[in-house]
Amino acid sequence: MFFSIIIPLYNRPQEIDELLHTLTKQTYLQFEVLVIEDGSKNDAKAIVDSYADKLDVKYYFKENAGQGFARNFGFERAKGDYFIIFDSDILVPADYLEIVKNYLYEHHLDAYGGPDAAHDSFTPVQKAISYAMTSPFTTGGIRGNKKHVGQFHPRSFNMGVSRQAWEKVGGFILTRLGEDIEYSIRIHENGFKIGLIPDAKVYHKRRTSFSQFYKQLHFFGRARINIYKHFPKELKPVHFFPAIFTLGFGFTILCNFIYPPLAYVCNFFLLIYFMLIFFHSWSVNKSLKVAFLSIISSFIQLTAYGLGFIQDLFKRVVFKQQ
Incomplete structure (x- = not known):
C-alpha cells in the first residue's frame, strides 16, 4: 500500500x-x-x-x-x-x-x-488546550x-x-x-x-495562546451551523451543549445581580463542574499547572464554540442571511 x-x-x-x-x-x-x-x-x-x-x-x-x-x-x-x-x-x-x-x-x-x-x-497552555479538545467533560470528548x-x-x-x-x-x-x-x-x-x-x-x-484558541473555537461553532445548512439531520443534541453552557453562564452572572439565592445554586454547580475538570486533567497530565489551565481552556472551548454557534444560528437559520 x-x-x-x-x-x-x-x-x-x-x-x-x-x-x-x-x-x-x-x-x-x-x-x-x-x-x-x-x-x-x-x-x-x-x-x-x-x-x-x-x-x-x-x-x-x-x-x-x-x-x-x-x-x-x-x-x-x-x-x-x-x-x-x-x-x-x-x-x-x-x-x-x-x-x-x-x-x-x-x-x-x-x-x-x-x-x-x-x-x-x-x-502547559498547549497541553491544556489539547485536554479541552479531547476531554469527556467538554464536547471535545x-x-x-x-x-x-x-x-x-x-x-x-x-x-x-x-x-x-x-x-x-x-x-x-x-x-x-x-x-x-x-x-x-x-x-x-x-x-x-x-x-x-x-x-x-x-x-x-x-493554538499556542488562549486568544488564538478562542478564535479557532468560535469558528468551529459557526462551522457546525454551516454543516446544518447542508445536512440538517447532522445537528445532534450534543452540539447544543456549548450554547446551553454559554447561556447558563450568562444567566448565572445576571442572577448574581438580580437574585443572589439562585446565583448561589448556579455557582455551586459551576464549581463542581470545574473541580471535575481540574482533577481529571491533573490525573491525565500529572501537572497542577496544566490542570488549572485546563479549567480556562475548557471554559474557552465551550463559550467560544457556543457564541459562534449562537451567532450563526440566529444569522443564518432564524434570520435566513447567507
Whole structure:
C-alpha cells in the first residue's frame, strides 16, 4: 500500500519543518509527501527542499483559496492508493503509517480518522488546550473517540481517504467552515465505509495562546451551523451543549445581580463542574499547572464554540442571511 500524505500550508514554515522531521522517522516507508503552499507570504520552499534527500517530498505553490481546495490540488497530483490529510501543526509518531497500513489490511475502510493527543514537548497552555479538545467533560470528548455520537466523521487534522472514494465522490466542495465533516458525510452517502483507527493518533499542537484558541473555537461553532445548512439531520443534541453552557453562564452572572439565592445554586454547580475538570486533567497530565489551565481552556472551548454557534444560528437559520 502506497500512501500520499497531503499537507496544506499557510504562513507556517516552522510547523512544516517539525512535521516533516517526524515523517523522516516513519517505520513504514511506502509514502510520498505533497506540501501545498496556499498563497503564503512567508513560504516554506527552502525548508521543504531541505528534506529532498530524506523524503519523497514535492512542493507546490498555488494562489490562496483555503485549506479544502489546497487539499484538492494535492489529490489531483497524488500517486498513492490512499491519501492521508494532515494539518501542518501536528507531529506524527514513528509507527503511525505502520499502524494505519496494518489496520486497513485487517479492516477495510474507504476513509478513516484518528485521534489526537498532547506531546511531552508541548507547553502547559498547549497541553491544556489539547485536554479541552479531547476531554469527556467538554464536547471535545466526542471527537476521535470510540464512543462518538452517530456516524463517525473524520477531522482533517488526521484523516485518510482511499483513491477509489476520491475518484467517485470527488474532493472538498467547501474550503472552510466544517469542510471535513461535509466531505465525510458525502463519502458515507456514496456507500463507502468510514471508521476510526483508535491507535492512529497524532500530536496536535493546535493554538499556542488562549486568544488564538478562542478564535479557532468560535469558528468551529459557526462551522457546525454551516454543516446544518447542508445536512440538517447532522445537528445532534450534543452540539447544543456549548450554547446551553454559554447561556447558563450568562444567566448565572445576571442572577448574581438580580437574585443572589439562585446565583448561589448556579455557582455551586459551576464549581463542581470545574473541580471535575481540574482533577481529571491533573490525573491525565500529572501537572497542577496544566490542570488549572485546563479549567480556562475548557471554559474557552465551550463559550467560544457556543457564541459562534449562537451567532450563526440566529444569522443564518432564524434570520435566513447567507
